Structure formats: structure tokens, C-alpha cells
Amino acid sequence: MNARKTDIGCPDYKKFLPPVVHANYGKWKYHEVLKPGVTVHVGHSGDKLFTVRVGSPRLLSVKSIRFFCDMADKYCEGFLRFTSRSNIEMLTATEENIEPMIKEIEAAGWPVGGTANSISNIIHTQGWVHCHTSATDASGLVKSVMDDLYDDFVSHGVPGRLKLAVACCLNMCGAVHASDIAILGIHRRPPKVDSEALTNFCEIPTTIAACPTGAIRADITEDGQKTLKINESQCMYCGACYTACPKLPIADALNDGLSIWVGGKCANARSIPQFTKMVVPWIPNNPPRWPEVVEAVRTIVDVYKEHGKPWERMADMIDRIGWARFFKLTGFEFTKYHIDDYKLATKSFNASMHLRF
């Protein structure tokens, strides 16, 4: 091998820790949230680390990143970090820096918030910006929803933490399957079979095997070409066949759209982690601002604000008030599509007399 470097791994995080972190590493005593977006962590030493959390669209140009580098240099001894929800965190040991820094950041159009009982940033994915299987655009949805929820990002107005996620297809790159509220792009029409030169692009047996419901079988076109046939009533639009074979396009402008989900969580606080549950099976794609989706999310947030008790996550609240009441309060319709009919469906049936009237 030549001098070409490989397998060097990521840089050492220790290089990137601010001095106060170095000094108090592993020796923090407690924290307090001072106001929306601003927390202080206090070390056993008495040292304080102030964090200012800034909302981000996640898709950042180098221009914006450089802006935050400037802020870090000016107020944070040159250090900053990002959160697991793609927010930016400015870290400083100097209390006096907080207000001027916030002022400057806000003046540049960036929101400060996302801590404690606020609605933090939305975990999301590529969508039409970069992915080939997307049923919707993730970034556009996030922008539309966050514009509407902006006030809840910059204040502490929800009963507990409220975690949102968006994914643009059933692959659910991200957090959709375990979020308080999730928006999921779905296809809703079986793939079309583009028989032309299909065998050049796709392996027939692999594609057949890719379908979890066994909906695909081999076929012959009128002019004697090998092709595939999809039994449409067996298809639930997962797109697994399209991933295996590009000649089975599944995107369909009329039928692609969004589903809305609630009640997932990852934290173990109080209740164990929960999967998210489908509450609105389908809303058509309506770019650029998806008003129906924004409205549905708003409805859910409002119900949560009104009925959630302190510390309750969405799942905890619904567990207490019951799904029947949740559907009543949101006005969402309950249909046969809400009833699980996949592999573990039985476990979701109400096999009890616990009923609310």
C-alpha cells in the first residue's frame, strides 16, 4: 500500500471537548433547565457548563455551519456539539455569554429552545431531496410542521417531552417506529411491472423471494419474455421488491401519501419503550406545505396539551385516557385499516372486558 490513509476511524472526541467538560468529565452532579433552550450542568466541583440549544433544519450548508463556528469562537472557546435530534448545542462555562450569544443567534434567524417540555426538532430522512424510494419529501414536511409548532419549540408548553419523527418510506430510516408523533410516507398502490428488459436489471428468483407476503410470481409476456406478475390483493406496498428490482416502480403520485402515528417512545422512564401506532392511515401528498398533515399533527398536539399530565408522554396519556377517547378527542376516524392484520396481530386485539363507554 502507498501513503493513502485508510481505516483511521473518527477523530478523538477528547480533542473536541471544552475545558470545563474535560475538568468535570464523568463528575456532573445535577442539571437545571434555566429557560427554554438553556440548561446548566453543575459538577461536583461546583463548575458550571451552560448549554444553549439551537434548532436546525439538519440540512445545513457550510455557510450556516461556519456561522455557528463563529459563534463558538466568540462565546464558547471554540467548541460546540450537535444533539441526537440534530439540534446545535453551544457550550460555555461563562454565564455572561449566554444572553448576547442567544441574541446574535436569534437575530440570524435561528430559534433557541427544544429543551425539557418543549417540542424538539423532528428526526427525519432524505425524501425527494436524495432518496429513490421516497413516497414524500421529509424536509418539506418537517419545515411545514415545525413552522406550525414553532412556539412549542421555544417554550415549555407541553406536558412532557414530545418527540416527533418523519420518514419518507416504510424503511423508516430514523425514529418513526418509536416516536410520540410520527409522519410516515407510504405507497398505496402495488408496483407496476415494467417488463421491458426486466431480466437485464433484476434477478427473478431474488425478487420473488424479496416479497414478504408472497405476492410475486414469475410470468411470461405476450411476446414470450420472462417477467413478473404481482397479485395485487396480496400486496401491502412495502417496496421490498422495488429495492430488489428497479423495474417494479412503486412511486405513484395519486396514491403516495402520508400516514400519521402516535404513542411510541424509547426512554424507559415510567413505561417501557413502545412502538408507535397508526392513527391516520392516509393523507394525500400536498406539497409544498402539506396543510392536512400540519393540521393533523396540530390536532394531536392540542389534545396532548389539554389532557396530558406532567411527565406523561403521549403513550402514557393514551394509556390513561384510552384509545377510544383519543380518537374521539382528535376526531380521527377508526377504520378496519387501523386493526393490525400482520404477524403478531392477535396480541393487539382487546382480549378483555376493559372497556370505556
Add this chain to the structure above:
Amino acid sequence: MNARKTDIGCPDYKKFLPPVVHANYGKWKYHEVLKPGVTVHVGHSGDKLFTVRVGSPRLLSVKSIRFFCDMADKYCEGFLRFTSRSNIEMLTATEENIEPMIKEIEAAGWPVGGTANSISNIIHTQGWVHCHTSATDASGLVKSVMDDLYDDFVSHGVPGRLKLAVACCLNMCGAVHASDIAILGIHRRPPKVDSEALTNFCEIPTTIAACPTGAIRADITEDGQKTLKINESQCMYCGACYTACPKLPIADALNDGLSIWVGGKCANARSIPQFTKMVVPWIPNNPPRWPEVVEAVRTIVDVYKEHGKPWERMADMIDRIGWARFFKLTGFEFTKYHIDDYKLATKSFNASMHLRF
């Protein structure tokens, strides 16, 4: 048709109701348990109905039944009933009759009890007394266990209701799948194939189809006869093939035995109905008195008595103290066989950080 009567259905229950029941039918106000085995129901009218509950082996000779008829005639205006757990209930409106009746019944060797927080009768099945698929004897087990638990039948010494069941094979005729404590007869060796004249007794395709794990396939004997072959590693001894084909006997003295289960319930009080869970995978058959089984049940009852809180059923107690502690307290060993690997197994995995140390 001739005068032969058919399809007359069961007799009218109204004929069999004591007068006080007729008078207060559907108009009871409340009840009280006066002492173990004796309850009073009070009507809105003020009328009282006293019930004396008597333990029964369920397998009753006409001689015993006639004895209870005598008692009914003497003390209960000629009426009595049986419970859903095969106990006998003597019904009287006359409070003074209670004590003499109890005295006479007890003198004849019958226990009075089984109400409220006692251990009631054990729901059970046929076993070697009458069934061809039994892996054990139900009645003998029940007798052995109830002899040991006798004091808990005639007193109110357990924290909540404690419902036991026995079944002699996986068909679970009765209540094993939803009982506080259950004893289940199991086979533990794949059926032997009795090739001789198998095709006279069994339909090969039906038998193959009967196996839920696909362990059976068609085969040919050395002398060219059609027969069946069982892939032993795929067999979990359900006996479904034996039900379809008597030439696949599954009973095996060395390997048949008992498993012990806990934590099932049907009532909706507090928690929803629960399936029973396996805690001892296998105890060999040890007739006539199955001391190891009696001991295991006793162990569980003792833990429940010591750790259960008022109203808690077994399931509720274990939910509170955790399975780890249950195994520790009982001393039962936890093995890989306790971990579900059937269709819905995933839902039984601990997918959380809720742990007790």
C-alpha cells in the same frame, strides 16, 4: 318419525330454582361471606339466601349424589346446585339450617369451604380414568394436591382467589391456560411410528397436515410399505398427529410427566385476563401421589401466601415483584425451555431496561 323424543334440550332451569331465588331473581342487593364455605346473598326485598359450598372430587357416584339430595330435602327445600368448579352448593333461606347441615355433611367426610380467599376446587379432566391421549392422571393429581391444600380450602388464608387447574395433555380441556396455578400433563418424546398396517388406520396426507411444525413426511418401509417418518428435532410432542393417526402412539412412560404453570386468570378485576406461564418444564410421573408435584404447588402457594397483597391474584403479585424474584423465592430453575420460541415469542422478550437486581 315415531314417538322417540329428540331435540328437547335441557330442562327448564326455572323448575330447579328454590323459592327464595324465584322471589329475588335479578334483585339481589349484596352478599357477604359469613365464614369459609358459607355466604349470604341479600335481596332488595330483605330476603336472605344462604349458600353452603362443599368440595367435591367431581367424579361422583350416584351414591354420593343421592346423599346430597337427602341433604337438600332435609335442609334446602329440595334444591341444590353445582358451581363452575364442580363444587356442590346447598341453598337455603333458613339460617338455622346452616350449622346442622354443615355438621352432617362434614360428618360424611365432605369439606365445606372454597369461598373468597380460599383455594377452591381444581378444575380438571379425564386422565387415565377415561382418556386415550392423557400423559398423566388428572383425578389422582387433584386428590394428591388437594389433600395437601385441604386447610386452604376450609379457611380464608390466601391473599386473593387462587384458582387451580389440571389437564392431562396439551389439549388442555378445562382451565390450564388461564389459571393461577396449573398442572399440565405433557409428552416429551416424539411419537413412535407403528408402520404395521398404518395405512389401514391412517390417512397419510391428513396426518402429515396435522403437524403444526411440519415434522412429518411420507416414507417407505424396508419392505416397501407406505409409512410416515418424524423429524424428531422438529417435534414438540403436541400429539396432533396421534389424534389423526392412532399408529403414532405418543405416550411414553419414561418421558411423560407434568409441567407446572402459574399466573393465568380470566377475571377482569384489576388486570386483564392473562395466560398461564410455564415455571417448571417437567416433573416425571410419580403415581399414586406425585409428591414432587405436590411439593412444587405447595412451594408456589407458600410464596403467594407470604408475598401476595390483599386482592392480588398470582399474576398481580408476580407483576409487582417481578419474575426474577418469583424464581428466586420458589427456587425453580430458569432454563432455555422457559423462553418462548413459538409463533408470538417476540412479544415475550424483555425489550426494555426495566430490570430488577
Add this chain to the structure above:
Amino acid sequence: MAESETPLLDELLKGKWPSFIKEMKDMADTKPMVRDVLRQLEQSYRDKKTHWKHGGIVGVKGYGGGIIGRYSDSPEKFPGAAHFHTVRVNQPAGWFYSSEALRELCDIFEKYGSGLTNMHGSTGDIILLGTTTDELEPIFSALTEKGWDLGGSGSALRTPSCCVGPARCEWAMFDCLDVCHELTHFYQDEIHRPAFPYKFKIKVSGCPNDCVSAIARSDFSIIGTWKDDIIIDQEEMRKYHAEGKDILRSAVMLCPTRAIEWDGENIEIDNENCVRCMQCINAFPKGLAPGNVRGATILLGSKAPIVQGALFSSVLIPFMEIEEGYAEIKDVLERVWDVWDDHGENKERIGELVERMGKGEFLEQVGIEPDVQMVCHPRENPYVFYDEYLEEED
């Protein structure tokens, strides 16, 4: 019968609990068939193995069920046990009897069979434990003569059963005895002539305490509940309190949805969050009672584990008012049977069909509107099968 013939079984004569061996021995003196059955049972206790064979098909004329055929695997050794068939006699609703009727039954059983019974079988029938093929028609005549009929077996409607309900319980939300009786009579043909894909059981409990385990042991479970508020008698609650009953630990803290508040003087219930579990009412029957708008929930599909795993029944109709004649129950029942007839496979219980078909689809087939109370929660996976999609021209 000489003790020495059954030394192992004789061990089971000891101990305080009433002995089934004693019951059998009591009949053995007059019934040689019982003696042989005992000797065969002793053999089983020695061998640790049953000595009964697969049942053959036996029965009474015109009926496809009600008798379980049973034969010894060693008739040469135990000739009296060669045939030992079970006769299932349909019990009266609620298992109430007059001594007169019971005595008549005893006489019949003693005359035509072993004189041994199970009072009762797990499904609810009176069981005559043991008779021979020859005696089947005579016993059937004798039974019907006295007003008794057979219960179900095979791929038929099985004998319905119910809790004691309004006959002796303050919590019966409807007349479960009458429902049980009426369904038994209305569906005599379904009970006696197996025509279903597999067995089908009905059990009726007056309230969610479910004293006949309907939710666990019947394909079609009818269980009482109520819709309006729990009725509170504050005075009685204060009396309980004064008597030292712990309202906090027996109700407040055990309420699954924490819907109860008790301040030492008054109890308050958030009825919107009450899930009708019965706990507080069970604990304080004088102070609390189910509301006045009473009816039943219909649940579908419970069964033992063979072979896909045990199922509990799950909600099919969250609330139904129970009206005399029970037309609505019958209507639902028949619609369920129709779908089962059309789609059920051989030996597929209705709960298994719902699983295979999907509950949403099943509801559509059976003509019942989906209701969120039918599930614990909406689906957790995105795999929806839509009936149709939009096309360009739409």
C-alpha cells in the same frame, strides 16, 4: 372389591379430600364394569400410561354427537372396560337441580351405566362416565322420557353454559341463565348434528368477573357490563371505612386506571376512565354497584393452545342491550357462523379464522363496524392491505 387388586389406587383413599377412588369403589361392588375400569386404572398407575384407545364413532340415532366412544386397549384383561363410553347430558342453565330431578338421573345412570358421573364436565355437561354401546339407545330413551337431552360433541355447537347470575348474584347485568337456556333450545340442531368446521362453544357470564371463564374457554363469549356511572352509596362506604375496611388499598390503589379518589369521607369515580373491571365493586358490594344501563359485550375466539397457541376471546361487539328473545345475539351468532362456514378450514376454530383472515376483513365479512374498543391499540406496523387505489381517471 379386594383391596389387594389396586394397591396403588388405595393410596388415594387416604387424605382428607374426598376421594374419586372411593366413589369408584362404591360402585364397583355392584358394577363389574367399574371394577374392571379400576383394575385397568391400577395398571395405568403401574405403567404410567393410559390404557384407553382412540374412540370409535358411536352414538344415538339421528344425533351426530353427545357420546364419546371409549375402548380399552386390553379388553381381554379388563373385559368390563371393553366399552366405556361417555354420555354427555345437557345440564340445566346455572347447574341448578331439584333433588327429585337428580334422583331420576341417578336412577337412569345406575340402571344403564356405571353409576359414575362427572358433575360436571369442563364444558358444563352432566357426564355419565361409562356405558356400553348396547345401552346407548335405552339410556337416551330413558333420559328424554324424563326431560333430559344430550349435550354437544364433535364439530358442533357445544353445550352452552353460564354463571349463577341473577339467580344468586347482585352483579348479573342481564339474565344469563335465560340467554343460555334459550340459545341451547334455539340451536338444538347445531348441537346435535355437527355441521361446523370444528367445535364451537358459547359461555355466558353476568359480569366481567367472568365466573364461567367465558373469555378463556368459549368461541363466543357473552359477558355482562354497563355503560353509565357506577352507583355510589356514600353512607355505606363510610360504614366500610368505619369498620376498618381499607378503601385505599382495596379500591383506589388497585383501580387499573386510577379512576378513584377517596378522601376519608367521600368516594369519587372518574367514570369516563373507569374500564368496568369490577375491582372496587367486588371489594365494596354494599357501597358500589354497576350502573343502570346494562347489557353485554360479545367477544369472539377463545380456545386452548392446540395448535397455534391459546387464544382469549376478543371484543366483537363492545356493548349490546340484551332484549327478550335475544334476536340480536342470534343474528350476530348466525352471521359469524356464516362467515366461518364460507371461509373456515377443517378443524379451524373461529378465533383462528379471524387471525388468518385479519380482524378488519372479518368484521367486514360479518357486517360489523370496526370500533377502537376491539383492539388494545391500533396497528404498530405499516402493512395495510388497501381494498383499492386511485387511478388516473378518478
Add this chain to the structure above:
Amino acid sequence: MAESETPLLDELLKGKWPSFIKEMKDMADTKPMVRDVLRQLEQSYRDKKTHWKHGGIVGVKGYGGGIIGRYSDSPEKFPGAAHFHTVRVNQPAGWFYSSEALRELCDIFEKYGSGLTNMHGSTGDIILLGTTTDELEPIFSALTEKGWDLGGSGSALRTPSCCVGPARCEWAMFDCLDVCHELTHFYQDEIHRPAFPYKFKIKVSGCPNDCVSAIARSDFSIIGTWKDDIIIDQEEMRKYHAEGKDILRSAVMLCPTRAIEWDGENIEIDNENCVRCMQCINAFPKGLAPGNVRGATILLGSKAPIVQGALFSSVLIPFMEIEEGYAEIKDVLERVWDVWDDHGENKERIGELVERMGKGEFLEQVGIEPDVQMVCHPRENPYVFYDEYLEEED
């Protein structure tokens, strides 16, 4: 870039939340490729359809991953978007940066690509959103030059990630940054050269709050916990109480096992029943703290729903002390990989293998003793597959 070219996208410049369109437009002036990507995106907004094609295989020499190939389906219309590959750069543990290092990254991204990023991708990588095939080798050289390397993609170990942990959190039970860093470095080959049946993710959270969603989004989840008693500072609890904090409603009543008592003066915890959920500690960080015997739980198998349904990780090792060098973690990890290698099918995640194989059997294969904490409850069905049975001669 003329506004008129993207009227729909321009709608997304409005509103208070920072706009990704603004970010893109900011680069479009200097980067024609971004302009075409925007035009293509506008087209998608009009068509309600993606205009990206299946990715082809592109990469850098010697690596099997780290680059996601992406091509326009209309390169003639959007020539700048013809290639628009993603470069996944392995983030530093905990997503800490110096401004200096970030600026270096920015310079590289601007020089060799679109200048657009995701900070960060869902797996945790720094993502350079868009470059051409030609620029891949140059950008890789520039990155490694400055100390950066690529993250994972394909059937490889994916870039591990971790919560902020000991760097800024009082609840980190072990050094999750160091664990994350060490595993990343120790398994460089597994990250860069896909050799697994399918993707494999590791996430590390310092405590059960799980701020990186390890339990939901990683095949191998390492989550901190403690074994001994919760440390109580009664004085601080009384202060909270004095300040009007509701200890009853924020801890006592929310404790999942009701293990807490508070009498207005003292808090008492039944540690035997505490399930380490963190609620009480979260609510009262000054008064309550995790115990001193700290370590981690290893959980296995979470993933998104494709195609058997989503899985959470479930307990594999209930408690492990975390010792420098992390030999025990590595040992378990490698044993898991070995079993997966031997038994995993193509595109079968480890959680799916455990499901298919049975957890009991998997434990035996991987050499870990079964522990009751691995399950919510023992099996509910009687279908045990025994390894062996007794034979006459035994």
C-alpha cells in the same frame, strides 16, 4: 437563482423555522449542481414523486461502503444532478466539535462537493449531501488528511453512536463516548468492508433514558444501569418539596412498580422492586441519583419494520461491569457475529435471526446462560422442543 424557477419550494422559505431551502439556495449561487438539484426537487414537488434512481455501486478504493450512490432519473433535464452521491463521514463520539475541525470539514465539502450537509444522518454520520463519482477519491484523501474517515453502509457494521454521556450528563453510568470511540476504532474493518449478512448497528446510551434510542435503533444496544440502591439526599428532597415541587405526582404515583413512599419528610425506596426506570431520578436530579454499582445492559436486535415488523432490542446480558478496553463487550459482540455468520440468511438482521432460531437456542449458540430478566414472562404455550428424551436403557 431566479425565484421563478422554484415557486413551490419558495413557499418553504416562509415561516419561522429555519428553512432547508434557504440552505440549498445559499449554495446554489456558487454550486450549479445544487441549482439543478433544486430544480429537480421543484419537479418532485410538482409531480409528487421522487426523481432519483436506484443507486449504483460507487465507492472509494479498498472500502465497500461509506458512499451512497445516487443518480437523477432525468440527467438531461438536470445535468448538475446527474450524480449526487452521499459521503458518510464518521462523526466524533458524542458529536462534539471544535470550530477549527468543523471549518476544515466545511472547506473540504465546499471544494469537492455541494457544500450541503446533514448534521447528522440518522445513524449518526456527518453527511456530505452530494458529490460526483470523480470527486470521491479526492474527497476521501482530503478527509483522511485532516483525520476524518468514512462511516458504514451496506451489509457492514454501521457507524456506532452514543449520547453525550459523561461529557455533560450526571447520569452516565459509564464512559459511553469512550466505548463508542473504541468500538469504532477496533472494528474499522467491519465498518469499511461489508462482510455481514446485513447491516449491524451499535448505539450506546449512558442510562435508561436512552437519549440515542439505542433500544429502538441498534442491533446491539449498550445502555447504562446500576445494581445497588438509589442514592437519596433527603435534604434536597425536602427542599424540592418546600419549593412546591410535587413529589407525589412526579415520582410516587409515576413509579411503575409503586416502589416509592413519601411522607412529606422522607422519601423511601423499595430498591428490590425498583426497575431502574429513571423517572424519580429524572424528576429530582438533586435529591436522587443512581447507585454506585454501575454498568450496562446489553440488548440485541432492534430494527425498523422491513419486512417482518419492527423490533426493539431485548435483553441479552442483564448487567455487565464496564472495564477499560471493553474486552467483555467485544467478546460478546464477536460471539454474536459468529452465530450470525453461521446461521444468518442474506438480509436477515440479527433480531430476525433470534426470532427465527428461538432465543433459547440462540443463547446456547452464543454461550450465554438464560436469565429470567431476558423475558417479560416465561412461555405461555406448552410447545417446548427438548434436546433429548430418556430411553429405556437410561
